[in-house]
Amino acid sequence: MKVHIIGGGNLGVSVALGLAKFSKDNQITVTRRNTASILYLEELGVTVSKDNKHNIQEADIIILTIKPYQVDTVLAEILPVISNKVVASGVSGLSIENLQKKIGDSNYAIRIMPNIAAQFGASATCIAFNEKHKEVAQNVVALFKDLGTAPIIDEKLMDAATVLAASGTAFALRYIRASMQAGIEIGFDWKTALDISAQTVKGAAEMILEENIHPEQLIDRVTTPQGCTIAGLSEMETHGFSSSLVRGIKAALKKIKG
Template sequence: MKVHIIGGGNLGVSVALGIVRFSKNNQVTVTRRNTASILHLKELGVTVSTDNKQGIQEADIIILTIKPYQVDTVLAEILPVISNKVIASAVSGLSIENLQKKIGDSNSAIRIMPNIASQFGASATCIAFNEKHKEIAQNVVTLFQDLGTAPIIDEKLMDAATVLAASGTAFALRYIRASMQAGIEIGFDWQTALAISAQTVKGAAEMILEENIHPEQLIDRVTTPQGCTIAGLSEMETHGFSSSLVRGIKAALKKIKG
């Protein structure tokens, strides 16, 4: 497949790298106005360009990873030269209905919400589309399955997906940072504390994904009666560990909904 990514910033580059590494036999083009910081992608076989239209007619999937206020400018540029294209938009807050209106009926609007772990093949990319685009959307689903997991969701959950999967990356990283900070307090240098904290989170996530069970069942396996783990957990919960996370996620959702 030929994948044309418009918006070679944090997310666009991460998706491009993910495709190169984990979804072989695809050709990727990434565009942005100032390409200096992404020229290194060329060495990996990615076409880097400032021209959004170059080669777009041959693209099987066009991915939009631009900011919401850049959408109209970009569409005004590309729409005169495309038809029958699948446009997968990662633009936060842009509904399928609005995007479809902007791109016209000759193209198909798909909504995607990847995260920057795409480049490690570890994104949780939520995807939504209208029923009539079910077949056409399959290529997009398959592509993002190569970059991690790609659950198909109801579009009304897309804001929630943004918070849980995209902002969620930052929330998980903040947990790792806090764990690292504690690690330094109890005797490790920061590099060792960070390595231990990150690997421990990775291990916990892998166990959950592998066994597909409720986290509390795994917590039970590491929690000895009267032991140090339950003492730590109880202290954290006394200070609002779970509730502050829930409140943070709900605040982020409230913000996104305006």
């Protein structure tokens, strides 16, 4: 597929890198106004351009990874030269209805919410679309499946997906940082503590995804009666470990909804 990514920043570059590494037989273009910092993508076969319209007529999918306030400027540039295009938007807060109004009925609005782990083929990209665009959306779903998982969700959960899957990356990283900090306190240098913490989280996540079971079933396998793990868990819960995370996620959702 010919994939045209407008907005080569944090997310756009992650998606481009992921597609270059994990999704075969695509031609990828990434645009932004100042391209100097992303020219290295060309070594991976990605076309980098300052021109948002560069070969856009040939694109099968146009991906928007720009900030909400940049949308109207970008669309004013590209709309005169596109029709029958799938426009997959990762722009937070821009509804399918509003995007569809902006791009007109000759194009198809799809909403995507990837995260920056797309670069490693490990994003959880939530995707929403109108039923009438189900067929054209399948290419988008297939593309993002190459970059991790791509659950199709009801659009009304898109803000929740933003918090759980995009902000969630930061929340998970904060857990790893705290675990590293504790690792230093109990005797490791920071690098060893970080490697152990990150690999342990990766292993836990892989077990859940592989076995498709509730986390408590796996926790049960680790907690020996009267052992150190249950002692640690009980202490953490006394200090609000789970409730703090739940409250944080709900606060983030409240913020996104304004």
